[in-house]
Amino acid sequence: MHPSTPKPRLSFWQLWNMSFGFFGIQFGFALQNANTSRIFSTLGANPDELALFWLAAPVTGLLVQPIIGYLSDNTWHPTWGRRRPFFFLGALxxxxxxFLMPNSHLLWMAVAVLWMMDAGINVSMEPFRAFVGDKLDTSQQTAGFAMQTFFIGCGAVIASLLPTIFADYLGVSNTPVNGGVPDTVRYAFYAGGSVFMLAVLWTVFTSDERPPEDLEAFRRAKGKGFGHAIGEILEGFFHMPKTMVQLAFVQFFSWIALFAMWIYTTSAVAENVFGTTDAQSALYQDAGNYVGIMFAVYSGVSALAAFVLPVLARLTSRKMVHTLCLVIGGVSLASVFTIHDKQMLVLPMIGVGIAWASILTMPYAILAGALPASRMGYYMGVFNFFITIPQIVSGLLLGFVTKHFFAGHTGHTLALGGASMALAGILTLWVRDDAKAAA
Known part of the structure; x- marks a missing residue:
């Protein structure tokens, strides 16, 4: 049941403060997405092994998200609140x-640190999604998620460009030494670790939280023990709202596409545009930096689109906006494998950015209105199963498909990802969204 006490309408700066932590979270997430395959390849991974090594990230999310969501639902501290303790611990x-990732000298070390990094990102990120549902009335939830998307875009733009900034403007070496990670990547990760912590602390110290409606009942429920908690977690899987089930299919195909893009764009661009598959070569590292620029473009577009999407949703509907954005993004991603001029690679990233903005906004806005307030964090965590499961499927299958169907040409894998994203857009038409798309 939703709380009976009306939620106050928040000002622009209150929305800003409660969302600013996402700037730091995305700093870390963008560095991970743009550089993990590059680091793995530099440390000796073959292209068909990359998807398997990336499994660390979604498997971690699969384990962490519903547990953290449940725990944050059942946490209350008069000073720290409900979600903010998890913001802080995940950021730490x-x-x-x-800081550890670019100092990995062996492949297995980098894979192990990816587990730790993704766990920390998930511990911070999942309660942030529930934070919007906690604090905002339905009429402001789309705007709340859009503000998060704005900060996600801004953080990703800067983080994705950092290796290029260090190389081109600060004279830092972009060449691997003795098989290690280039200094450009190393310094970018150091900056990312610092920004992540500081941005999350900003939200922790500038935002407050509403206590549970019935604090005594909340405390009694919290004291029921570990076994009861596990039972509640498992029981929730069988009572998901219908809207959540429908969105699960949309998320599944959307995130297969995104996972393919994050894993294979560097190797595809290195082969198709820079003419190399040698991860130790200077050309390959130049390709890695250029992929950072490409990812900065789609992230920048998403930051701008975040403020346009709620307006379009009011004029049409949230699911129509999501359908259109995913189809545009899918066609754009699929076109990457046909491009051999690096300047032209910016164009499809505009379409991908439009899709990314919608992926980060519309499903959560649609879902928030369909969830019980007392289990907002838990169901947001469960919902992210439909992000992690497609990534696990991709990790297990994309390497095989790339090797045996595409003869190792990862550009074709990107085209497959584009088709998957377009399919997700079509499936959105069957999603039920009863709430008004108010800002």
């Missing part, structure tokens, strides 16, 4: 991992 873990 992720920041440490960001």
């Amino acid at each position: 873990m992720a920041s440490i991992a960001l």
Whole structure:
């Protein structure tokens, strides 16, 4: 049941403060997405092994998200609140991992640190989604998620460009030495760890939280023990709202596409545009930096689109906006494998950015109105199963498909990802969204 006490309408700056932590979270997430395959390849991974090594990230999310969601639902501290303890602990873990990642000298070390980094990101990120549902009335939830998307875009733009900034403007070496990670990547991760922590602390100290409606009942429920908690977690899987089940299919195909993009764009661009598959070569590292620029473009577009999407949703509907954005993004991603001029690679990233903005906004806005307030964090965590499961499926299958169907040409894998994203857009038409798309 939703709380009976009306939620006050928040000002622009209150929305800003409660969302600013996402700037730091995305700093870490963008560095991970743009550089993990590059680091793995530099440390000796073959292209068909990359998807398997990336499994660390979604498997961690699969384990962490519903547990953290449940725990944050059942936490209350008069000073720290409900979600903010998890913001802080996740930021601390992720920041440490960001400092460790570029100092990995062996492949297995980098894979292990990816586990730690993704766990920290998930511990911080999942309660942030529930934070919007906690604090905002339905009429402001789309705007709340859009503000998060804005900060996600801004953080990703800067983080994705950092290796290029260090190389081109600060004279830092972009060449691997003795098989290690280039200094450009190393310094980018150091900056990312610092920004992640500081941005999350901003939200922790500038935002407050509403206590549970019935604090005594909340405390009684909290004291029921570990076995009861596990039972509640498992029981929730069988009572998901219908809207959540429908969105699960949309998320599944959306995230297969995104996972393919994050894993294979560097190797595809290195082969198709820079003419190399040698991860130790200077050309390959140049390709890695250029992929950072490409990812900065789609992230920048998403930051701008975040403020346009709620307006379009009011004029049409949230699911129509999501359908259109995913189809545009899918066609754009699929076109990457046909491009051999690096300047032209910016164009499809505009379409991908439009899709990314919608992926980060519309499903959560649609879902928030269909969830019980007392289990907002838990169901947001469960919902992210439909992000992690497709990534696990991709990790197990994309390497095989790339090797045996595409003869190792990862550009074709990107085209497959584009088709998957377009399919997700079509499936959105069957999603039920009863709430008004108010800002």
